[in-house]
Amino acid sequence: MFATRSEAGDRLAAELEGRGVEADVVLGIPRGALPVARPVADALEADLDVVVARKLGAPNNPELALGAVASDGSVWYNDALIDRLDVSDDYLEEIRAEEAQNAREKADRYRDSPGLPDLEGERVLVVDDGVATGATATACLRQVRAADADYVGLAVPVGSPQSVADLEAEADEVIALETPENFRAVGQFYREFGQVTDEEAIAYLEGLGGRS
The missing domain is CATH 3.30.1310.20 (PRTase-like)
Known part of the structure; x- marks a missing residue:
């Protein structure tokens, strides 16, 4: 159970640091992933951007x-x-x-120029606040792979065991802090799981976000 998305991001960042995961770019899936992705990007000293599906x-x-x-x-x-x-x-x-x-x-809405940043040869970590069906994560990972990233990873606080297993075929590495057997929806594993607004998401991208 996570208190907030930001707290989940702190825990995910600590796990990634402990594993020695390196990334040049962290891509959050808007809008809910941005409070999770911000502390991950900060901990890994990586640029933060978005990938959308x-x-x-x-x-x-x-x-x-x-x-x-x-x-x-x-x-x-x-x-x-x-x-x-x-x-x-x-x-x-x-x-x-x-x-x-x-x-x-x-x-x-989230960036000044169209399309993803230049990811060719980069180590890219896609971050979401959780994985249910894995549909959007799969489409995002395929977009990053098509951009010729050297490494494509996925990191989430929580996910369905089956979806996390399926996503291992799409990414070089999948890190999930929790894969509970009783998984029904991402929100059941957060005490606070309100909507993240566009304005809040942009603030996280700019490093100005609060603690959602």
Whole structure:
């Protein structure tokens, strides 16, 4: 159990330092990851930026993730779920294009220039406040991999055991402080888990954030 995202970030930073993890760039998945990623970036003396992905919601059930798409169009599909729901190719392409545009617009709110920073040859650590289905994390990791990063890691305070295991195929290293068997949602492992606003997220990026 974590008190706040910032406290989780402090604990995650200590674990990464203890393991000797090195990173040139830490990328938080907005908005909830920024309070976690800030102390991680500070501890590793790394630049902090964002990587953005959007969930692809199922027809008539937008909270059910058919996959996710990153701001550069990198996409991951849950093929088994898509087959089970008999989702059409036309729907998938429509929702992919719509959410890719939403992801690009969201990313543009957080940085002055479009697209990721230059990650070629860099050691990059993607940070989130937790992993449930792993859909958005997968799309983000694929975007970073496509940017020719030398090392692509993922660090989270808590995650579903199955999703964390699945993500090991997408990253060079996955570090999760807790992978509880009773995992239902990320928020159940935080005493405080309110929404992080755009303004708060930007403040964390600029090193001015509080203790969310």
